[in-house]
Amino acid sequence: DQQVKQNSPSLSVQEGRISILNCDYTNSMFDYFLWYKKYPAEGPTFLISISSIKDKNEDGRFTVFLNKSAKHLSLHIVPSQPGDSAVYFCAASEGYNTDKLIFGTGTRLQVFP
Amino acid sequence: DAMVIQNPRYQVTQFGKPVTLSCSQTLNHNVMYWYQQKSSRAPKLLFHYYDKDFNNEADTPDNFQSRRPNTSFCFLDIRSPGLGDAAMYLCATRGGSHRGSGYTFGSGTRLTVV
Numbered sequence: 001d002q003q004v005k006q007n008s009p010s011l012s013v014q015e016g017r018i019s020i021l022n023c024d025y026t027n028s029m030f031d032y033f034l035w036y037k038k039y040p041a042e043g044p045t046f047l048i049s050i051s052s053i054k055d056k057n058e059d060g061r062f063t064v065f066l067n068k069s070a071k072h073l074s075l076h077i078v079p080s081q082p083g084d085s086a087v088y089f090c091a092a093s094e095g096y097n098t099d100k101l102i103f104g105t106g107t108r109l110q111v112f113p
Numbered sequence: 114d115a116m117v118i119q120n121p122r123y124q125v126t127q128f129g130k131p132v133t134l135s136c137s138q139t140l141n142h143n144v145m146y147w148y149q150q151k152s153s154r155a156p157k158l159l160f161h162y163y164d165k166d167f168n169n170e171a172d173t174p175d176n177f178q179s180r181r182p183n184t185s186f187c188f189l190d191i192r193s194p195g196l197g198d199a200a201m202y203l204c205a206t207r208g209g210s211h212r213g214s215g216y217t218f219g220s221g222t223r224l225t226v227v
Contacts, residue, residue, distance in 0.1 A: 002155070004155070034213070036215070036218075041122075042221075043119075043219050043220045043221050044203070046214070046216065046217070049213035089155070099144055099161060099163060100161065101216065102155075103148075103156045105153065106153075106155070
């Protein structure tokens with residue numbers, strides 16, 4: 001039973017346009033959500049996070065939106081660049097003492113010129 | 114640069130032959146994790162250490178063991194690898210009290226079982 005779901009395995013976007021990556025979750029106890037980016041043959045790198053008490057967090061070209069009532073979050077990349085081409089993982093954690101991240105299956109983003 | 118280093122990057126082992134994967138960190142983080150990722154699947158937590166306290170996931174097979182002799186090093190031992198254990202194994206660390214700061218991952222070890 002997957003608690004964090006990324007239903008789009010891949011996304012293709014033109015350079016300069018907006019990329020929107022989506023993530024759904026089922027556990028209402030999750031209180032922190034994170035996005036990771038992964039290049040081939042490398043480990044995931046932390047991108048941006050959001051606490052469940054917020055509905056938006058922005059860092060440069062990256063913005064994460066959280067809709068708690070829909071149990072949905074999204075990552076917006078504006079403008080998209082070819083270097084953004086990677087696999088993006090959504091992850092969630094529950095409770096301060098838990099220390100565990102539950103990952104989605106990832107979305108492969110390709111940004112073409 | 115402070116980092117998380119996994120050795121080796123690629124490991125080939127024989128069916129049933131014990132294998133050890135290693136992870137070291139220069140971040141002085143107190144929490145270390147081992148994740149298993151199979152192709153096109155979500156990374157799955159096997160276990161983690163909070164300092165020396167070992168926390169095993171309920172569905173982690175007994176075939177998988179871990180050791181953390183000190184803050185810097187953590188090992189994953191697979192006692193009798195099966196074909197189904199072929200995967201990417203990711204080590205990660207976390208430090209600090211702010212949970213939104215995320216984990217720092219190593220580059221992973223890709224394990225092949227022949």
